[in-house]
Structure formats: structure tokens, C-alpha cells
Amino acid sequence: MPAKLSVNLNAIAMLRNRRDLPWPSVTGLGRIALQAGASGLTVHPRPDQRHIRFSDLQPIRNLIDDEFPAAEFNMEGFPNEAFLELVERHEPEQVTLVPDDPAQATSDHGWDFHKSHNLLGNVVGSLKKKGYRVSLFADGTPDLQALKIAKETGADRIELYTGPYGGCYDDPEKAERVATELGRTAEIAIGLGLAVNAGHDLTVANLPLLVKYIPELAEVSIGHGLTADALEYGMAETVRRFRRACGEAA
Numbered sequence: 001m002p003a004k005l006s007v008n009l010n011a012i013a014m015l016r017n018r019r020d021l022p023w024p025s026v027t028g029l030g031r032i033a034l035q036a037g038a039s040g041l042t043v044h045p046r047p048d049q050r051h052i053r054f055s056d057l058q059p060i061r062n063l064i065d066d067e068f069p070a071a072e073f074n075m076e077g078f079p080n081e082a083f084l085e086l087v088e089r090h091e092p093e094q095v096t097l098v099p100d101d102p103a104q105a106t107s108d109h110g111w112d113f114h115k116s117h118n119l120l121g122n123v124v125g126s127l128k129k130k131g132y133r134v135s136l137f138a139d140g141t142p143d144l145q146a147l148k149i150a151k152e153t154g155a156d157r158i159e160l161y162t163g164p165y166g167g168c169y170d171d172p173e174k175a176e177r178v179a180t181e182l183g184r185t186a187e188i189a190i191g192l193g194l195a196v197n198a199g200h201d202l203t204v205a206n207l208p209l210l211v212k213y214i215p216e217l218a219e220v221s222i223g224h225g226l227t228a229d230a231l232e233y234g235m236a237e238t239v240r241r242f243r244r245a246c247g248e249a250a
């Protein structure tokens with residue numbers, strides 16, 4: 001089964017926030033993405049609301065509930081009190097926990113599972129009791145002990161941080177090496193009973209190799225590269241291109 005595509009709306013929101021005006025519309029482009037076959041929408045609301053604003057979350061929730069009930073809402077963030085309150089209020093189908101500090105420009109590493117074992121155990125436990133699917137952002141390092149801890153927290157999935165892979169866009173040999181490591185990491189995680197998502201700097205060009213190394217990939221969440229393509233090809237055609245790059249007959 002091809003990896004599902006969740007469209008990250010952060011970059012659309014960032015464009016909108018250049019002015020005190022409601023366009024480009026975050027929900028409007030989310031609707032076009034879902035109409036074109038995206039499986040879900042992702043947001044990563046940062047504490048300073050520099051792209052997704054907290055006020056965007058309910059309209060996105062309503063869009064999915066009212067028009068695309070089979071689609072999923074994926075909320076990503078560091079599990080502080082404020083983020084967990086947003087989760088409770090908007091009930092995403094998936095919560096992706098990311099170890100970002102508030103000042104970080106973008107996500108650039110996965111969890112240190114050894115150091116964060118207790119924190120993640122508590123947070124994941126409480127999210128699972130409330131019925132959420134939980135995914136943990138993880139480096140693409142095939143570290144069995146670290147992945148065992150991820151599993152012990154009770155999480156359902158890991159999301160492989162693919163930033164270093166995306167950075168190999170001009171070096172095919174290095175891309176192959178990094179994809180191999182990501183593939184080994186995914187294999188270990190799947191062997192432990194975790195499903196595997198991936199995200200960060202994925203593109204139409206680099207998805208096919210990733211999918212080759214991780215044929216069981218459950219979901220990719222993509223924002224930056226997809227939004228760049230949407231400026232060129234339009235959102236609907238861009239979503240179809242990314243779905244094809246994931247192996248779907250779109």
C-alpha cells in the first residue's frame with residue numbers, strides 16, 4: 001500500500017501571515033489538497049504562531065469533519081501544556097511529538113529517547129488513554145535500544161526525520177547511503193511493532209528512493225517542498241504529483 005500523503009499547511013500560513021489579510025487561505029488550500037486526494041492535513045503550531053495560528057485549528061478540524069470525514073488531522077509539536085491543550089481542544093487523529101524548543105526555526109532532530117524516556121512515557125500514556133494515535137519524531141539512526149524505548153512509551157508510530165536525506169538533493173550517492181540508513185531504522189522499528197511515518201524536506205524528486213528503501217512507509221507529511229511546487233503547478237496538480245511519487249496511481 002503506498003504511503004499516505006498528509007499536506008503540511010505551515011508554509012501556506014506563513015505566506016498568509018505576511019499581511020493582515022486572509023489569503024492565501026489555509027483552509028481553502030487544505031480543501032483543494034484533500035479534493036486532489038491527500039489523505040490528511042498536518043500542522044505544526046509553534047508557540048510564537050509565526051505560521052499556523054491557534055485560531056486556524058478549529059476551521060481545519062471543521063473542514064475535515066464536515067467535508068472529508070475519512071481524512072486525518074495530524075498535529076505536531078513539543079508536548080508542553082499549551083500544545084497538549086490545543087490537542088485536547090481539536091482532537092486530531094494523530095499527534096506527532098517533536099523535541100523542538102520554542103525558538104527553533106524548524107525541526108532539525110528527533111527525540112533522544114534515552115534522555116526523554118520518562119517525559120515521553122508520561123505524555124504518550126496520557127494521550128493513548130484519551131484515544132489518540134501517537135507518533136514520535138525520530139532520527140534515521142538504526143539504534144535498536146533507542147527504538148525499544150520509543151516502543152516502550154506506548155507510541156504507535158515513529159516519524160523519521162528526513163531533513164538530512166532532503167539535504168542530499170545534489171549528491172545521489174550520499175542520498176542512497178542516507179536512504180539505506182533510514183530503511184534499516186524503519187525495519188527495526190517495524191520489527192518492534194511500530195509503524196513508520198516520515199517527513200521533512202521531502203520532494204517529488206526524493207520520494208521514490210525513500211519509498212524504495214521503506215516500502216512499508218505508512219505516511220509522509222510534506223509542507224515546504226509541496227508548497228514550493230504548488231506555486232508552480234497549482235495545489236491540486238502538486239498533490240497528484242506527490243501522490244504519484246509515493247507510488248499511488250493518481
Ligand SMILES: CC(=O)[C@@H](O)[C@H](O)COP(=O)(O)O
Pocket residue numbers: 008010011043044046051076098105106107137199200223
Ligand atoms: C516535524 C517536522 O519536520 C515538521 O513539522 C517541520 O518542522 C515543519 O515545521 P516548519 O514549517 O516550522 O518548518
Ligand SMILES: NCC(=O)COP(=O)(O)O
Pocket residue numbers: 008042076159198199200201202221222223224225226
Ligand atoms: N513532519 C514533517 C512535515 O510536516 C513537513 O515538513 P516539510 O516538508 O515542511 O519540511
